[in-house]
Every structure is written in C-alpha cells, then in structure tokens.
Amino acid sequence: IKEIIRFKYANPQKEEDGIAIADLPDTIFPKCRADDSLLAEIITQKFAFHLPLYRIVELMGHKGVQISRKLLSQWVIHCGEAVKPLY
Secondary structure: OOOOOOOEEEOOOOHHHOEEEOOOOOOOOOOOOOOHHHHHHHHHHHHHOOOOHHHHHHHHHHOOOOOOHHHHHHHHHHHHHHOHHHO
C-alpha cells in the first residue's frame, strides 16, 4: 500500500484564508485508482516479458486482485498515448 501524506497548513492570523492542503502528485491518469507503479508493472509484463493480457489477469487473480482484461487493455492504450510525445 502506497501512502501519500499531504500536509495541511492554516494561518492563525488570517482565519478567512482557511486551510491550505498540498496538491496530489501528478499521475498518468487523473482520478484513476491505478498507481503509476502498477501501470509500469503491467506494461513491463506485456512488452518486456511478452505476456498476453489474459495471463496478466490470471497472475493478478492468484494474488487476489480482480481486474478485467478490458480495463487492462484500456490502461495499456492510454499509457501508449501518454508516452507518444516522448517518441
């Protein structure tokens, strides 16, 4: 489990400013529950180890993680689009 700590700050002299909270770190997909390390693992298994997506789904199922193959394929496509400017 990856824990992200965001500090909260308040200025006691200016109560009207409220509480300021640090922003979340940037991710490849905003509002996605998948962490960048999980996406990197999926991409590595697919392209470096030549595993098809159905086998990746089976491996994750053995670890207790249930993800559909359709969702994995969407993530792979979006990751490819995200790194396209680097190419």
